[in-house]
Amino acid sequence: MFKSMKVRVDEPAIRELLEYAVMFDPDALEDAARLYREEDTYQLFGYEEEEAGITGIIGYRVNASQTLEIIHLAVHPEQRMKGYGRALVLLALTEASPERMEAITDEAGADFFRNIGFQITGFWDEVAGEERFRCIYEVEENEEDE
Known part of the structure; x- marks a missing residue:
C-alpha cells in the first residue's frame, strides 16, 4: 500500500532506504x-x-510551476527489478497530479528513468565535480485521469 511516511521518517526501515538514496552519506541522511x-x-x-x-x-x-521534483527514490536491494521503483513514480504522479516530473541523478538512475519514459539530458555538475543527468517527464492530460 502506498502511503505517507513523513511521520515515520525516523524509523529504521525508512532511514535505511533514505540511506540508499543519499549514497550512504551520514550528513546527507540527516539533512x-x-x-x-x-x-x-x-x-x-x-x-x-x-x-x-x-x-x-x-x-x-x-x-x-507544477513540476514534481523527485528528491529521493530508493527500493530495498532485495526488492529491486520487481517494478517497485516504477510503481512509486506512478503513484507519486497520481497523488500530486503535476504537469511534469523531474529528477537529477547519476548514470544508474538515468538508466532507470529512461526505461520508464523520461527524457534524459547530461550536464556537468561543477559542485559535485561529476556528470549528472536531468530526467524530465512531460505529463499528458489524459495520464492524470487514469
Missing part, C-alpha cells in the same frame, strides 16, 4: 530526514506490504 520532518512542501511516500515491509520510498515536492 534528508530533517527535510521531510520539518518542511511541509516536501512529501515522503513509501510502498509497504504486509509480508515484505517497506519495499521503497519516494521523496518529492511540487514547485510553483
